[in-house]
Amino acid sequence: MSHTREDVIAAAGRMFAAKGYHGTSMRDLGRELGLLGSSLYSHVGGKQELLVEVVARGAKLFQAAADRALATEGTAADRLRALIAGHVDVVLDHRDEVRTFLNEARSLDAEARAAVVEARDRYEEAFRTVLREGIEDGSFRPEVDPVVDGIFVLSILNAIERWYDVSGPVDRSELVARLHRFVLGGLAGGG
Amino acid sequence: MSHTREDVIAAAGRMFAAKGYHGTSMRDLGRELGLLGSSLYSHVGGKQELLVEVVARGAKLFQAAADRALATEGTAADRLRALIAGHVDVVLDHRDEVRTFLNEARSLDAEARAAVVEARDRYEEAFRTVLREGIEDGSFRPEVDPVVDGIFVLSILNAIERWYDVSGPVDRSELVARLHRFVLGGLAGGG
């Protein structure tokens, strides 16, 4: 049974997501694949390279989802719903990369961490854009702050990986519906 | 300059919050206090004990805040506001313990981790209680789910430590006001 670089990166995603970067050793990673830690170095340059690769995949998935959502026709609320649904899809379909992207960026060296900060900012900007549109056309409250309220929305979305249980009582469409209703109320509601 | 057990725990809180449990060595911790790693063992039993202590303090602070908030007279919305304001106070006034409580529980051994899970559940229960009250008296939408929407509220609150800048443009009272408006809209709003 021969392994590829892809196998190693996938295993790294699984283990970094489950036990964290510092909590995962190259020997752990090797064991997961049925070989020795030292054997991994014929497939990858090192542990840090694995983290960079997994995190980059998470970042790319979110950015692609945001680009698609922003291209949605209709109102600001429609695009907001598309952003929410896209985020949920990324989280549920690529949980390991998402967890690593969200929780292990701290372990990246300076350069790679800067790239993550930039990726997050671009992603947040998609939400701020939609919030501004909604404030302008009157569908959201005028006191909404695109920065602060944008963070509120993303806080809810980014937390999903921490609690959502795929085999629990809330299915994907109900999750999206509840998210959308709560967020829309938060932005438009007559609190 | 002689150190106390309290000094060591405080330093551990600072370093666990900044670099994580696995990212902090006993030698790092000693250096922070101007002594050797091995010297810490005359003040504390070990590294894990330090984590347990810091996390327990975080848990206690949140629980005390919730108890106070639930004792607030008035409507469910009033108690919700008290919960939010109490949470913000805990996060801003005890950031190290909060960060460690929220982010490093994974590094606790099984027994201590179970205690954290229980503490979190009790804290979440305070929010669920207020949500149920608000649904019953009609101030919140009938479709609100105390569990799921409670998680949404706590997701926003728990994320504050990650982005809020004490010397930034949003002061404490504005933060609480924006949180309350967003959350109340999410629960009551005519989305």
Added chain:
DNA sequence: CCTACCGATCGGTAGG
């Protein structure tokens, strides 16, 4: 992909 290993660092202890 394994064998055999490297220097560095880890949490922790004995003894003062």
Added chain:
DNA sequence: CCTACCGATCGGTAGG
């Protein structure tokens, strides 16, 4: 609180 250590484990390399 330091000196002087311990065994274990870490990421990584040389050579096959």
